[in-house]
Amino acid sequence: MANKGISLFQLNNRIKGVLKNSFDSDLWIVAEISEVRYNQNGHCYLELVEKDDDTDQIIAKARATIWAYTFRMLKPYFETSTGQRFSAGIKVLINVSIEFQEIYGYTLNIKDIDPSYTLGDIAKRRKEILNRLEEEGVLEMNKEIDFPEIPKCIALISSPTAAGYEDFTNQLENNPSGYKFHYKLFPAIMQGNQAEESIIAALDRINEYEEVFDVVVIIRGGGSTADLNCFDSYWLAFNIAQFPLPVISGIGHERDETIVDIVANVRVKTPTAAAEYLIDSFDEKQSYHESLQEEFYNGINEILLEASENLHYLSNKFSPLVKTILERKSNQLLLANEKLVHSAKQITKSHSFNLKNFKTKLKLGLEHRLSTEKSHTEHLHSKIGIRVGRLLENQKHKLSLHEQSVKYLNPENILQKGYTLTLKDGKIVKDISSLSKNDVIETRFKDGLVESEIQKVNPKKYK
Structure with missing residues (x-):
């Protein structure tokens, strides 16, 4: 006789009986939520998986x-x-009863959930992500990028409707010092399942214009701790850590530190704090320039004061010298005159018979001698005057040269002549020994500046 078998209903009914007898009490199970749906009556339907x-x-x-x-x-x-949304992608420890319907088949009825398990899984996953980033050598990469001294051009990732975006732009545009910033918004979804992909796409768009921007700022405003889940993503952290521009994280949550906060170049608490950080960078550079300017002017004043004192010293030194020379020559002239008079008297006594002729000759000789000595004295006086004048002119010329030297040493004049200034860490590079491979240097021209990374250092001396 042929075997007729059993019906499908009978089979399912037997399975139902077996399950009921085998699992006569509730069970705690671990699973990952892969799908969550709600209906209008408030029931929640899930798909659970294990990987x-x-x-x-x-x-x-x-x-x-x-x-x-x-x-x-x-x-x-x-x-x-947990501070975590009840959504797909999380692991849960749930208390269930096993049910089986002949029509709908096998299903689990969830009666309770243990949040502590999910918290532990989140912490474990977070630690695994940080360890993976560190093992791959990218955890500190963005932090190692030098933050620009003047972050003027900003790539901004945010939702255009977020309150944090408005707070950031208002703080930046209305800064008390009147600094001018240029920012470009790259819109992105900042919470939910699509946030990770959206923010990475914004980073990719910014990367196409890397040379235009100085820094990237990622901001969002407020929200619950659960809204921060996307910022603990491995792929988002991986992209930020390797991004070629320094990244500021200002995602608007003071208590919790996300993985994105850890890998970013700078982490601040709020969008407003991100704007203040940029403004503070300008203030710091402004103070540095004012200090340099004051130091430069003080140096000029010291040089001019020293030159003026030298000129005054020389003037005081030569005036008494000239007076002494003139007095000595005058005394010599008087002594010569006395000698001549005395000689004349002696000659008169000895040659009285030729007195008239001798008086005439004596008068002529005396006048000639007086004229000669006078000419010599005038010539000497003129010569001394000329030498003193030349000496004063020479000192004035030296003073002028000092002033020219000060003028030529002004960095702005050097740049105007077509030369450049090379700086490293804000200091002028004077010789090649202070430079190394991979150093970032700044080259200043008369009309701007560029930043360069050294590929090779060659100490060869050119002849």
Whole structure:
């Protein structure tokens, strides 16, 4: 006689009986939520999965239900305890009863949930992400980028409707010092399942214009701790850590530090604080320039004062010298005159018979001698005057040269002549020994500046 078999209903009914007898009490199970749906009656329908730790492939799957009267209590309890939205992608420890319907098949009825397990899983996953970033050598990469001295051009990632975006722009545009910033908004979704992909896409767009911007600022305003989940993403942190521009994280949460905060070049608490950080960078550079200017002017004043004192000293030194020379020559002239008079008297006594002729000759000789001595004295006086004048002119010329030297040493004049100034860490580079490979240097021209990274240092001396 042929075997007629059993009906499908009979089979399912037997399965139902076996399950009921085998699992006569509730169970605690661990699973990952892969899908969450709600209906208008408040019931929650889930798809639960388990993945292989090595391959990340799904190795088990089940449907689950949380009835409305239970879900109204479990959802706020879970989210308040964990700071995590009850959504797909999280691991949970749940208390379930196993049910089987002949028509709908096998399903799990969720009756309770343990938030502490999810908190532990979140912390574990966060630690794994940080360890992975460190092992890959990218954890500190963005922090190692030198923050620009004047961050003038800003790439801004935010939602255009976020309050944090408005706070940031208002603070930046209305800064008390009147600094001018240029910023460009790259809109992105800042919370939810699409946030990670949206922010990475914004970073990719900014990367196309890397040379235009000085810094990237990521901001959002307020929201719950659960809204920060996307900022603990491995791929978002990986992209920020390796980004070629310094990144400021100002995602608007004071108590919790996300992985994005850890890998960013600068972490601030709020969008307003991000704007203040940029303004403070300008203030610091402004103070530095004012200090240099004051130091430069003080140096000029010291040089001019020293030159003026030298000129005054020389003038005081030569005036008495000239007076002494004139007095000595005058005394010599008087002595010569006395000698001549005395000689004349002696000659008169000895040659009285030729007195008239001798008096005539004596008068002529005396006049000639007086004229000669007078000419010599005038010539000497003129010569001394000329030498003193030349000496004074020479000192004035030296003073003028000092003033020219000061003028030529002004960095602005050097730049105007077509030369450049090379700086490292804000200091002028005077010789090649202070430079190394991969150093970032700043080259100033008369009409701007550029930043360069040294590829090679060659100490060869050119002849």
